[in-house]
Amino acid sequence: xxxxxxxxxxxxxxxxxxxxxxxxxxxxxxxxxxxxxxxxxxxxxxxxxxxxxxxxxxxxxxxxxxxxxxxxxxxxxxxxxxxxxxxxxxxxxxxxxxxxxxxxxxxxxxxxxxxxxxxxxxxxxxxxxxxxxxxxxxxxxxxxxxxxxxxxxxxxxxxxxxxxxxxxxxxxxxxxxxxxxxxxxxxxxxxxxxxxxxxxxxxxxxxxxxxxxxxxxxxxxxxxxxxxxxxxxxxxxxxxxxxxxxxxxxxxxxxxxxxxxxxxxxxxxxxxxxxxxxxxxxxxxxxxx
Numbered sequence: 001x002x003x004x005x006x007x008x009x010x011x012x013x014x015x016x017x018x019x020x021x022x023x024x025x026x027x028x029x030x031x032x033x034x035x036x037x038x039x040x041x042x043x044x045x046x047x048x049x050x051x052x053x054x055x056x057x058x059x060x061x062x063x064x065x066x067x068x069x070x071x072x073x074x075x076x077x078x079x080x081x082x083x084x085x086x087x088x089x090x091x092x093x094x095x096x097x098x099x100x101x102x103x104x105x106x107x108x109x110x111x112x113x114x115x116x117x118x119x120x121x122x123x124x125x126x127x128x129x130x131x132x133x134x135x136x137x138x139x140x141x142x143x144x145x146x147x148x149x150x151x152x153x154x155x156x157x158x159x160x161x162x163x164x165x166x167x168x169x170x171x172x173x174x175x176x177x178x179x180x181x182x183x184x185x186x187x188x189x190x191x192x193x194x195x196x197x198x199x200x201x202x203x204x205x206x207x208x209x210x211x212x213x214x215x216x217x218x219x220x221x222x223x224x225x226x227x228x229x230x231x232x233x234x235x236x237x238x239x240x241x242x243x244x245x246x247x248x249x250x251x252x253x254x255x256x257x258x259x260x261x262x263x264x265x266x267x268x269x270x271x272x273x274x275x276x277x278x279x280x281x282x283x284x285x286x287x288x289x
Contacts, residue, residue, distance in 0.1 A: 044177025
């Protein structure tokens with residue numbers, strides 16, 4: 001069964017599905033299952049047409065001439081992968097390589113810089129090899145296991161912030177790394193990795209009573225009150241799931257699907273009531289001063 005509240009965050013299928021492995025004596029049907037699992041993982045759950053599939057590496061794999069790892073390498077170095085996931089901002093390409101090939105988010109900015117230096121000194125193929133030939137890949141997946149998403153779990157020797165970072169990149173079993181994100185091809189983790197801070201963990205759309213949303217910049221138009229109140233604190237209220245009040249959920253009259261308000265302590269109760277009267281759902285309340 002999926003663990004605790006993570007089953008509500010879109011990872012239940014990954015938790016309940018055993019890794020795909022090759023074993024001696026496997027049938028052609030088993031080989032086809034592994035091939036499809038490799039495409040699904042390495043291509044970020046993006047649809048692969050029959051005409052796009054790699055006929056020669058597939059045949060070599062079925063004949064036992066390629067291990068799972070070497071078939072993964074062939075897919076990751078293909079023009080299909082490169083055109084979809086490498087022709088984009090560098091750090092976006094790197095974070096996707098981590099997700100697709102190691103099943104996790106980057107552990108910190110040093111890892112991002114290292115792989116950037118690999119690209120500076122070498123080629124796209126060298127960057128792919130740096131993951132597949134790593135001790136980590138060998139220890140976790142070896143020659144015969146299809147890489148799988150594991151970064152949503154705590155891991156020995158990995159920073160806890162990586163757990164939250166993975167949810168910035170893994171938005172459910174039906175999501176795709178090629179399409180369907182409001183962020184497009186922009187990096188998901190830049191500021192979080194550079195500053196080594198956790199990212200908000202938000203359920204995917206429809207996964208809760210709220211709604212998935214992008215970070216909202218704090219600007220003048222989101223401020224209520226100009227300074228701290230008598231208690232000496234300002235609180236940041238993050239609101240999502242705005243909808244028209246009433247029995248029927250109508251289209252929101254708000255232009256943004258999420259808002260951030262900066263509120264003095266002595267105004268918290270009043271603001272709380274106002275938000276709920278207008279159909280908002282409070283995602284978090286945190287002290288900022």
